[in-house]
Amino acid sequence: MDWRGWAEIVFTIALTVAVGWPLGIYMARVWARERTPLDLVLQPVEASFYAALGIDKNREQNWLSYAGAVLAFSVTGFVLLYGLLRLQGFLPLNPQGFDGLSPHLAFNTAVSFVTNTNWQSYGGETTMSSLSQMAGLTVQNFVSAAAGLAVAAAVARAFAADRGETLGNFWVDLTRNTFYVLLPLSIVTALALVAAGVPQSLLANVTAKTLEGADQIIALFPVASQEAIKQWGTNGGGLFNVNSAHPLENPTPLTNLIEVVSLNALAFGTVVAFGRVAGARKEARALLSAMVILVGLGAAAIYSSETLTPQPAMIAAGITDAPANMEGKEVRFGAAASSIWAAQTTGASNGSVNAMHGSFMPLGGGVAMFLIQLGEILPGGVGSGLYGMVVMALLAVFVAGLMVGRTPEYLGKKVEAREIKFAMLAVLILPLAILGFSAVAAVLPVALEGLLNKGPRGLTEILYAYSSAAGNNGSAFAGLTANAPWWNTTLGIAMLLGRFAYMVPVIAMAGAIAAKPKLAPTAGTLPSDSPLFVGLLIGIILILGGLQFFPALALGPIVEHFQVLAATR
Template sequence: MNIQGWGEIALTLGLACLLGRPIGVYMSRVWNGERTWLDPVMKPVEGVFYKLGGVDPARSQGWLGYAGALLAFNLAGFLFLYAMLRLQGVLPLNPQGFDGVSPHLAFNTAVSFVTNTNWQSYGGETTMSSLTQMAGLTVQNFVSAATGATIAAALARAFIANRGSGVGNFWADLVRTTLWLLLPLSFVLAIVLVGLGVTQTLAANATATTLEGGQQTLSLFQTASQLAIKQLGINGGGVFNANSAHPFENPTPLTNLITAVSINVMGWAAFFAFGRSVLAKKEARALATAAFLILFACTAGIYVAESQPAPALVAAGIEQPVNMEGKETRFGLAASSAWAGQTTGASNGSVNAMHGSLMPLSGGLTMFLMALGEILPGGIGSGIAIMVVMAMLSVFVAGLMVGRTPEYLGKKIEAREIQFAMIAVLVLPLAILGFTAIAAVLPTAMEGLLNHGPHGLSEMLYAYISASANNGSAFAGLTANAPWWNTTLGISMLAGRFVPAVAVLAIAGTLVAKPRLAPSTGTLPTHGPLFIGLLIGVILILGGLQFFPALSLGPIVEHFQMLAAGAGV
C-alpha cells in the first residue's frame, strides 16, 4: 500500500466520473430527441427500423404499454438466443466445431445476457462458437444495455411532465440509445483496443511454439469488438474464461486502465443525463456524489485488506508482503483493487483478478457493493433509476420526521410511489437470501461447492448476489454448470432485472400524471451535504443491514478464522 497505489485507484475512479459528464450531456440529447452530429448518418437508419417494425416514434406510451413493450422485446430476445445456443452445433461460423449446449445451460446463458448480467457457467473459449458470440451474445450486450437506459429515460420524462399521460416510446428509446450511443462508442473503443494488441479475428485458433519446443494451441476470437460493448454496456463476462486477466483480452496496463474506466463511465453518464433531462443538475450531482463516496470507501477498504499478508503464511515463515493470490502480476495490487470495486459497484461482471482469492473482508466488500442494488453507479439507466428510488425513500423518511408530504424533483411522493419503491428494493434480499438458504441445506446444491464452511457459504451467497444484482462476476470455486444452479441463478437474474424495471416504470406512470410543483419553504433541499448524508444512510440501511447476518456467517467469520490460523490457535 503506497501513494502510487492510491493515485492509481483515484485516477481510475475519477476518470470514469469526469468522462461521464460530457457523455451524459450527449446521452440526454439522444433521450430527448435533440439534434446531434450523428443525425445525418443515423436518421435514415433509424427510419428503416421504424418502418420495418411499424413503429410511430412520436406516439408516447403509458407506463403499462411501455413496460409491456420492454418485456415483449426481451422475451423475444431470450427465445432467439436460447434457440441459437441449443442449435449451435448445426449453425454456420463454428470453426471450433462446438456442439449445442444443454437445456439448463442454454436457459441460464440466454437469461444472463438478456438481463445484462453476463453470468457465465461455462468457459467461453471452449463452449461458444463465433456465430453465437457475435450474433447472439454481443447483440444482447447492446440491446440489454439499451433496455436499461430506456427505464431512466422514461423516469426522467415522468418527473419533467406536468399532468402528462405518456412516458415516451420504448421502441424509439431502444433504437436511439443503440444507434446514437452504444454503437459509435463501441466502434471507437474496439479500434483503440485492436491497436493496443487485443485480438480480433474469425480464426478459430493459432499454434505457438513454446520455449521447450512444444506446440500449444491458443484459442482466438473477435475479442476487441465484444470487449468494447461488454464494458461500455456494463455487461461483463467475456470470451475467455480468465476474463480480463487473459493477455488476449487485456494485454497491457494501458488496456487495463482504459477498460476499467469503461466499466463505470456510462453509468456515471446516465446520472448526468438524468439530471440534464429533468432540469435538476444539482440534484443529480448529489446522487452521483453519494454513489462515488460509497464506491471509493469500499474500494479503499479492498485495497487496504489486500495490502496485508495472509496471517497463516506469515506464521509459517513464508515471505509475502501483500496478498497476490489470484491476481495478475502485470497489473498489481492497486489495479486489481480498483477493478474489483468498479466492477461490483457497476452491474458489470468482468474481473482481472479472482474474487474467491481475495481476503475475506475484501470478498465481503465486493458482495456488499452488489447487494446495495448496483447503484454505484450500476448499469446504464438502471443504476440511476434505482438511485432515484433510494432518493425518494430518503425524502419520504425525512417527511415522516417533520410531518410533511415529501417532494422530490417537483413531484409529491405519496403512498403509491413508496409501495412500488419497496417492491423495487426488496426483491433483491428475497431472491438472494431465499435461494441461499435453500441451497445451504440442499445436497444437490452443495455438490457444486469447492469449499465448505464460511468460504463455501460465501461462494453460494456471492453467486446469488451477483445474479440477482445483474452483476455476473463469480467468486470462483462454485461449479455452477448444473441444473440446480443454472435454473435458480437464472430465476434470480430475471427477478433482479425485470421486477425493479416494472416497479420503476409504475412509479413513472404515477408521477407523470401529477403536477410539477415549484419548491416552497417546506421543501427539503435535495442537493446539499445534509441530503447526501441522509441518502447514504438510507442506502446503507436498506442495502447493508439486510445482508449483515449472512455476511457475518460468511466472510466475517472467515476473517476471524484467518486471524486465528495466523496466531496458531
C-alpha cells in the same frame, strides 16, 4: 500499500467521472431527440429502421404499454438466443466444432444475457462458437443495455412532466440508445483495443512455438469488439473463462485503464443525462456524489484488505513482509488496479474481473459482495443504476418527511403512498431472491455438491452466486461449480427477478410520478442537492444493505476473516 496505489485508485475514479460527464450531456440530447453530431449519418438509418418495422416514432406510450414493450422485447430476445445456443452445433461460423448447449445451460445463458447479467456457467473459449458470440451474446450486450437506458430515459421524463400521461416510446428509446450511444462508443473502443494488442479474428486458433520449442495452440475470437460493448454496456461476460484477467482480453496496463474506465463511465453519464432531462442538474450531482463516495470507500476497503492482512500460507512460509496478497491477481496489474476494478465492477452491474474475487482476502471478497447487495447503484448498470438510485432518493426524502412531519417531495413531485409502495416492491426483491435461494441451497444436498469449500467459505460461495445473479452483476466467486441443473435454473430465476421484478415497479412508479403536477419548492421542501441530503441518501443505502444482509455476511466473510487472524497469530 503505498501512495502510488491510492493515487491509482483516485485517478481511475476521477477519470471515469470525467469521461462520463460529457457522455451524459450528449446522451441527454439523444433522449430528448435533439440534434447531435451523428445525425447526418444516423438519421437516415434510424428512419429506415422505423419504416421497416412499422414503428411510429411520434406515438407515446403510458407506463403500462412501455412496460409491456420492454417485457415483450426481452421474451423475444430470450427465445431467439436460447434457440441459437441449443442449435449451435448445426449452425455456421463454428470453426471449433462446438456442440449445442444443454437445456439448463442454454436457459441460464440466455436469461443471463437478456437480463444484462452475463453470469457464465461455462468457459467461453471451450463452449461458444463465433456465431453464438457475435449474433447471440454480443447482440444482447447491446440491446439489453439499451433497454436499461430506455427505462432510465422514461424515469427522467416522468420527473420533467407536468400532469403527463406518457413516458415516451420504448422502441424509439431502444433504437436511439443503440445507434447513437452504444454502437459509436463500442466501435471507437474496439479499434483502440485492437491497436493496443487485443485480437479481433474469426480464426479458430493459431499455433505458437514456446521457448522450449513445443507447440501451443491459442484460441482466437473477435475479442476486441465484444470487449468494448461488454464494458460500455455494463455486461461483463468475457470470451475467455478468466475474463479480463486473460492476456488476450486485457494484455497491458493501458488496455486495463481503457476497460475499467469504460466499465463505469456511461453509468455515471446516465446520471448527468437524467439531471438535464429532468431539469435537476444540481440534484443529479448529489446522486453522483453519493455514488462516487460509496464506490471510493469500497475500493479503499478492498485495497486495505489486500495489502494489510497477511495470508496464513505466507506466515507459515516465513514471509512476513509481502507488500500485498497477489494470489489470484495478475502481476501486470497488481493489488491497486485489481482493487479498483473489483469495486467498480461490483458497484456496477458489470461482473467483468481482472483478478479472481475468490482469491481475495475474506473482507476484500466480502466488500465486493456487499457492493452488489447494496442494489447495484454505485453507479450500477447503464440505466438500471440510475433508476435504482432514484428509488433510494425517494425513500430518503420519505424518511426525512416522516421525521419532520411533512409531505415529502423530490424534484418538484410529491412522494406519496403509491410511489413508496412501488419503490418498496422494487427494493425488497433483492433480499428475497438472494437470501431466499441461499437459505434453500445451504441445506439442499444437490446444491451443496457444487461447493468447493465448506463452512463460512462455502456459505460465501453460495451468497456471492445469488447476489451476483439477483443483482444482475455476473461476477463469480471461484470455487462454485455452477454448471449443473440446480444452479443454472435457480440462478436464472434469480436473474429474472432481479431484472424485471425490479424494473416493472420502477416503470409503474414513473407513470405515477409523471401524472403528478410539477410543484415549485417551498420553505418546507428538503433540498435534495445539499451535503445533508447526500449524507441521508448514503445512510439509507447502507442501512438497507446492512439490515438485510449483515447477519448473512457475519456468518460468511466476517467469520472467515477472524479465522484468518487466528491462523496468523
